[in-house]
Amino acid sequence: MPQSVLLCGYYGEHNLGDDALLQALLGELPESLTPVVTAFDEVEVQQRHRVETVQRRDLKAVLARLRSCQALVLGGGSLLQDSTSFNSLLYYGALLTAARLQGKPVVLWAQGLGPLKRRRSRALVRLLLRMTTAVSWRDPESATLARGLGCDAEHAGDAVWLLPPQQWLGRGGPIVVCWRPTPLLQGTDWSPYLEALDQLASQADREVLWLPFHREQDGSLLEQLRSEGLMPEGLSRRSRQLSAGHPREAMAVFRSSGLVLAMRLHALILAALSGAPVSALSYDPKVKACADQLRCDALDVACSRSASECLQQWSRSLDQPPASSVIASIRSTLELHRRILKSALCR
Numbered sequence: 001m002p003q004s005v006l007l008c009g010y011y012g013e014h015n016l017g018d019d020a021l022l023q024a025l026l027g028e029l030p031e032s033l034t035p036v037v038t039a040f041d042e043v044e045v046q047q048r049h050r051v052e053t054v055q056r057r058d059l060k061a062v063l064a065r066l067r068s069c070q071a072l073v074l075g076g077g078s079l080l081q082d083s084t085s086f087n088s089l090l091y092y093g094a095l096l097t098a099a100r101l102q103g104k105p106v107v108l109w110a111q112g113l114g115p116l117k118r119r120r121s122r123a124l125v126r127l128l129l130r131m132t133t134a135v136s137w138r139d140p141e142s143a144t145l146a147r148g149l150g151c152d153a154e155h156a157g158d159a160v161w162l163l164p165p166q167q168w169l170g171r172g173g174p175i176v177v178c179w180r181p182t183p184l185l186q187g188t189d190w191s192p193y194l195e196a197l198d199q200l201a202s203q204a205d206r207e208v209l210w211l212p213f214h215r216e217q218d219g220s221l222l223e224q225l226r227s228e229g230l231m232p233e234g235l236s237r238r239s240r241q242l243s244a245g246h247p248r249e250a251m252a253v254f255r256s257s258g259l260v261l262a263m264r265l266h267a268l269i270l271a272a273l274s275g276a277p278v279s280a281l282s283y284d285p286k287v288k289a290c291a292d293q294l295r296c297d298a299l300d301v302a303c304s305r306s307a308s309e310c311l312q313q314w315s316r317s318l319d320q321p322p323a324s325s326v327i328a329s330i331r332s333t334l335e336l337h338r339r340i341l342k343s344a345l346c347r
Helices: 016-028 042-049 059-066 086-101 119-130 140-148 187-204 221-227 233-238 247-254 265-273 285-294 307-317 324-345
Strands: 003-011 033-039 052-055 071-075 106-111 134-137 175-178 208-210 239-241 259-262 278-282 298-300
Touching (some): 016 265, 134 140, 175 265, 233 239, 265 278, 285 324
Parallel strands (some): 106 134, 175 208, 208 239
16 A cells, blocks of 8 residues: 655644645655645645645544554754743654654654743643654754754745746746735835825726735735725725735736735745745834845835835845856756655655
């Protein structure tokens, strides 16, 4: 019978970034292995990827399914962290411990690590890292944190960079906005960004397309800004919201755009893979780090700024895609993830 492997992540949660991570992992999985995916929206994941699933929010069901799998892979994202809750760490700790007690390989694949704000979190992760069979990190900060916890492993780029790049077709195209709610931007904190976007769209005569990356979290942002009276009238007229059910649909929008203003990490990566001009609005160090890799502009939302500063930066980025050599350089590091997965699962 074909051997199965349990792929554990934040899958089926209506987040295009995590959907892209799953797509990348499935593309790298050896053909001899049958994937079983932990997912919240099991029907959507089954229909999209033609894979077997188990309800990720039912730990008992996941542990039961693990017993019939030959390996456990924590694929992409930043799963070992306590910013969500300490209970999240306990969930993954239970899975890792069960897999090792059953003598099965445990792979942390293209993982981010942290934040680990609690002393007990660091102590638990130190123990869990000792249980792993193979590890690859997605960024140097995670590798450094892990080294301090006794796990010395290499790092490469985020796994979404494994998806095939596209050719950009969007010169003169619309401005695409992939923003998200954040405690760092409340009420009039949004005003400089909205005023700059209004001026940029008016000066360049561009439509503004709002593309939520997380269906539930981001989907109401445009209407929220309108209802709070924060949207300039001209920007409101130029704006319309799109929906994308699959990463490839988002990439189709990006490759036809003149500029993508991205807050979420994977919106930034998918836009760059689409060849599109990008500018980041950073609410998290991982977004700024990715922008630095891409050599694209980034504005830190934790810092106050003027509309003119935003406009100057975005005007500079409009219709100016990142160099293909920069993207190729990032993608050249990803062989590490392929090697780690193959060596751990094909024994």
